[in-house]
Amino acid sequence: MADPLFEEGFLTTRLDYVVNWARSNSLMPMPMGLACCAIEMMAFAGPKYDVARFGSEAMRFSPRQADLMIVAGWVSYKMAHTIRRIWDQMADPKWVISMGACASTGGMHRCYGVVQGCDNFLPVDVYVPGCPPRPEAVLHALMDIQEKIRNDYSLAQDYTAGKIETLDRALVGAERPRIVAPDGNRIVTPDILYTQN
């Protein structure tokens, strides 16, 4: 037990990691299919591209049971209120993928009735370009969400205390906030559960 990793706080950090690992591998998408992107989203969920490989095959049409909203298609001003209401009904923690050019920027619908990007009323995590995007691109967006969840803030890491600023950047080489081991200079990487040193 000479490794500083096994000192205080170890269990909490590890629990966080397990929770994040479980969350990231069991995302339940809320398919907000509004236009032709929804067809690609079906391919993304179907057997050829098979989102079940990433644990997200359980599409939930109830916002209470979903934690990932995929906005697929153009959003009209009238629909924006409904989407926002569904988003507010989803339980935390929750994430949004803005799928395709129309959902991200309005796309070719540059006119009076279409919201020019669903980030005007939703906190979008990942934007997917394309018209419509390939299912692989949506899978990549899902993997980005998974990475974001795995690198989520930890109960063991008090970011308000500024510990991340004292981190030796040259040693850890990370730009974005990650879970830091209690010794302050080691990043808890996703493979820590399999590391035996």
Place this chain on the structure above:
Amino acid sequence: MESLKFHFTPVDAARPNAVNPHAQPTTDRPEAVAMLRDAFGDGVTGDETYAGETTVFVAKGRIAEALQRLHADGYSYLADLGGLDRFTEDDRYEVFYNVCDLHRGRRLRVKTRVDESDLHLPSATGVYRSANWFEREVFDMFGLVFDGHEDLRRMFMPEDFQYYPLRKEFPLLGIPGSLPLPGHLPGEDLSYDPFPAASSPTPKSFQEPEVSGE
């Protein structure tokens, strides 16, 4: 190279009086024009045949009667109804009715024109029930009021929207502040369409690049 004609390419200028070889006999209906002229006299303001398709123009006040007459004649199906903004001084708006006789295989287009000074015209819902949502759409997009429609509300735009978007003078990118969006946080006030004023106070519809003269 006579053998290399591309038949799908429109190489000829439009010839209004030429015979259209693709015209269907179902759409050439002079007898319906004659029937309406007999029944309504001056109520039929004109007719035209283009590309083998007959169109009858009926005065605005008598359009419901004319449709009733056509319905009795067998045109029992209203396939389509829509509006046009011709952007002319007189008779600015036009409403077209595509009616169809499914049993005898006949089609006819009836049109009526509505002047800007009086946007009311009789509803066709008493004759064709399918006119209900079509007329709501025309009301939503052009502001034409169909008298006798039992539920004339906006079809696509929010009910408190104040403009008629398919009128020619309506800017393509909309009018700033006319459409509400949900706030950024739950319980927050509505924000008003950020797009036209997103990068500058000038609406982007005035910043669109224009084709400059040579």
